[in-house]
Amino acid sequence: MAEHVLALLSRPSREAPGDPGAPVYRFVDPDAAHLTVLDLGVTRGDGIFETLSVNHGRAQALEHHLSRFARSAAMLELPAPDADAWRETILAVVASLDPAREAFVKTVLTRGIEYGDRPTGWAYGAYSPSFESARTEGLAVVLLDRGYRHDVERTSPWLLAGAKTLSYAINRAAVREAVRRGADDVVFVSSDGIVLEGPTSTVVYRRGDALLSPGTGLGILDGTTQANVFRWAESLGMSTAFELTTPDLLRSADAAWLVSSVRLAAPIRAIDGEPLPVDAAFTARMNGWLAALDD
Amino acid sequence: MAEHVLALLSRPSREAPGDPGAPVYRFVDPDAAHLTVLDLGVTRGDGIFETLSVNHGRAQALEHHLSRFARSAAMLELPAPDADAWRETILAVVASLDPAREAFVKTVLTRGIEYGDRPTGWAYGAYSPSFESARTEGLAVVLLDRGYRHDVERTSPWLLAGAKTLSYAINRAAVREAVRRGADDVVFVSSDGIVLEGPTSTVVYRRGDALLSPGTGLGILDGTTQANVFRWAESLGMSTAFELTTPDLLRSADAAWLVSSVRLAAPIRAIDGEPLPVDAAFTARMNGWLAALDD
Numbered sequence: 001m002a003e004h005v006l007a008l009l010s011r012p013s014r015e016a017p018g019d020p021g022a023p024v025y026r027f028v029d030p031d032a033a034h035l036t037v038l039d040l041g042v043t044r045g046d047g048i049f050e051t052l053s054v055n056h057g058r059a060q061a062l063e064h065h066l067s068r069f070a071r072s073a074a075m076l077e078l079p080a081p082d083a084d085a086w087r088e089t090i091l092a093v094v095a096s097l098d099p100a101r102e103a104f105v106k107t108v109l110t111r112g113i114e115y116g117d118r119p120t121g122w123a124y125g126a127y128s129p130s131f132e133s134a135r136t137e138g139l140a141v142v143l144l145d146r147g148y149r150h151d152v153e154r155t156s157p158w159l160l161a162g163a164k165t166l167s168y169a170i171n172r173a174a175v176r177e178a179v180r181r182g183a184d185d186v187v188f189v190s191s192d193g194i195v196l197e198g199p200t201s202t203v204v205y206r207r208g209d210a211l212l213s214p215g216t217g218l219g220i221l222d223g224t225t226q227a228n229v230f231r232w233a234e235s236l237g238m239s240t241a242f243e244l245t246t247p248d249l250l251r252s253a254d255a256a257w258l259v260s261s262v263r264l265a266a267p268i269r270a271i272d273g274e275p276l277p278v279d280a281a282f283t284a285r286m287n288g289w290l291a292a293l294d295d
Numbered sequence: 296m297a298e299h300v301l302a303l304l305s306r307p308s309r310e311a312p313g314d315p316g317a318p319v320y321r322f323v324d325p326d327a328a329h330l331t332v333l334d335l336g337v338t339r340g341d342g343i344f345e346t347l348s349v350n351h352g353r354a355q356a357l358e359h360h361l362s363r364f365a366r367s368a369a370m371l372e373l374p375a376p377d378a379d380a381w382r383e384t385i386l387a388v389v390a391s392l393d394p395a396r397e398a399f400v401k402t403v404l405t406r407g408i409e410y411g412d413r414p415t416g417w418a419y420g421a422y423s424p425s426f427e428s429a430r431t432e433g434l435a436v437v438l439l440d441r442g443y444r445h446d447v448e449r450t451s452p453w454l455l456a457g458a459k460t461l462s463y464a465i466n467r468a469a470v471r472e473a474v475r476r477g478a479d480d481v482v483f484v485s486s487d488g489i490v491l492e493g494p495t496s497t498v499v500y501r502r503g504d505a506l507l508s509p510g511t512g513l514g515i516l517d518g519t520t521q522a523n524v525f526r527w528a529e530s531l532g533m534s535t536a537f538e539l540t541t542p543d544l545l546r547s548a549d550a551a552w553l554v555s556s557v558r559l560a561a562p563i564r565a566i567d568g569e570p571l572p573v574d575a576a577f578t579a580r581m582n583g584w585l586a587a588l589d590d
């Protein structure tokens with residue numbers, strides 16, 4: 001079985017021109033070149049993506065990812081992704097991976113070649129690196145200013161806060177800054193002091209019997225894993241809620257996590273060098289449940 | 296002569312591995328695929344670029360662009376571009392274009408393939424579309440919130456404000472918002488009310504005998520064309536200065552422009568629907584001087 005696979009979509013959007021009778025996707029060599037230097041995905045970071053985890057041969061939260069993909073496309077005024085074509089392609093990519101190994105599928109839709117008439121779309125599948133250490137030992141995080149007010153999604157939609165775009169250079173620079181400070185990851189804070197999200201994860205924390213998260217409408221992503229974790233907590237009889245979170249509120253939590261599709265739940269063990277309690281047993285149950293999910 | 300040309304650099308950075316005896320660049324078909332879907336330039340918008348104008352067969356402000364390219368690379372902690380290799384490649388691209396036509400060269404350096412050992416670099420040359428209408432009739436602009444405070448470059452360098460990165464989705468979304476409002480372009484304003492820049496241009500304005508610009512240190516680009524325009528104004532005996540600019544100050548200017556390498560000086564004829572005087576004769580002289588520059 002190949003170590004990674006790539007499927008190119010012939011018509012990632014129904015609006016795009018092309019032969020409706022053509023195969024929905026074709027598998028190609030992922031190490032070969034398939035993009036020109038004129039693709040707006042690379043020249044302008046002008047596109048969107050999703051990353052789905054694959055557990056024992058099943059794509060997780062597929063419909064949630066597809067609907068978020070469509071929402072990001074709408075925010076960028078990209079042609080609407082053809083959900084059927086993407087679903088079929090994702091399932092084919094998943095089927096070509098070894099179900100015994102943890103894997104992920106990344107879907108990308110770009111605006112295509114400048115002045116062209118069609119978007120570019122692909123689904124890439126590969127095996128996940130081990131996140132055992134992050135899941136058990138946890139992460140030291142630093143709080144970093146995201147520059148924006150927490151209400152910028154409503155006041156200034158052209159800033160694309162809350163869309164999962166290819167313009168991710170800031171997320172990567174923030175993680176480099178964390179490493180420079182001796183930490184592993186980042187929790188972004190708005191310029192007016194509201195806890196937002198990690199560069200590639202959602203913040204979840206526990207206070208007593210409640211599992212909490214900053215929630216949506218703050219220019220942050222609607223977390224697919226956060227939704228699953230809330231579902232799990234509710235099945236245990238815990239309450240769940242979104243709340244406007246300050247750094248002090250986060251620091252006083254009984255426990256906190258960065259949750260994401262592929263790394264799953266990584267406990268936060270320190271914030272800006274101050275230790276935060278890690279509940280190893282609770283985290284292991286959470287990750288066990290996430291890893292056993294069927295869809 | 297080809298309508299556009301593409302040169303791939305074999306070692307865009309001296310730090311990158313590779314045969315030091317290999318040719319610095321090679322020309323390839325710009326319409327063919329040269330990038331894999333694993334290049335961080337496309338998956339994360341993780342790279343930088345410059346766009347130089349080419350007048351009668353000469354690259355304009357070449358050294359200024361090369362030094363800004365190096366500064367952007369440093370801000371993103373990319374391997375330092377090999378200035379000699381880039382200069383040689385740019386000049387070869389320029390030499391392969393018809394000197395009788397306005398053209399541009401775009402240089403791109405990405406972090407390369409994820410987990411790989413080398414950056415990706417290319418120089419792309421093509422002829423410019425006509426900007427006659429923008430240069431003579433001018434642009435209606437809207438003021439749009441950039442979300443950041445004007446001092447974010449100093450307080451939060453991980454936001455990469457002032458670096459010319461491939462993560463440009465916001466710049467494109469802002470121009471779509473301008474078009475939606477019946478305008479042509481955008482002037483960004485900081486969340487604390489300071490005039491910044493256009494999505495792909497620098498703001499310059501005239502008050503009496505002074506030519507002014509918001510200047511650097513505001514998380515905006517150090518404009519190569521703005522520097523040239525200041526040089527020209529000084530040669531006419533005008534004074535030039537940078538000043539912290541508010542929207543009111545801009546609206547009360549005697550005239551204002553968005554200046555950039557390829558479009559040159561485009562007068563602002565309206566701000567949020569309110570007319571601003573256009574000095575057609577002065578603009579024509581400015582553009583004539585810019586278009587006649589030798590380097």
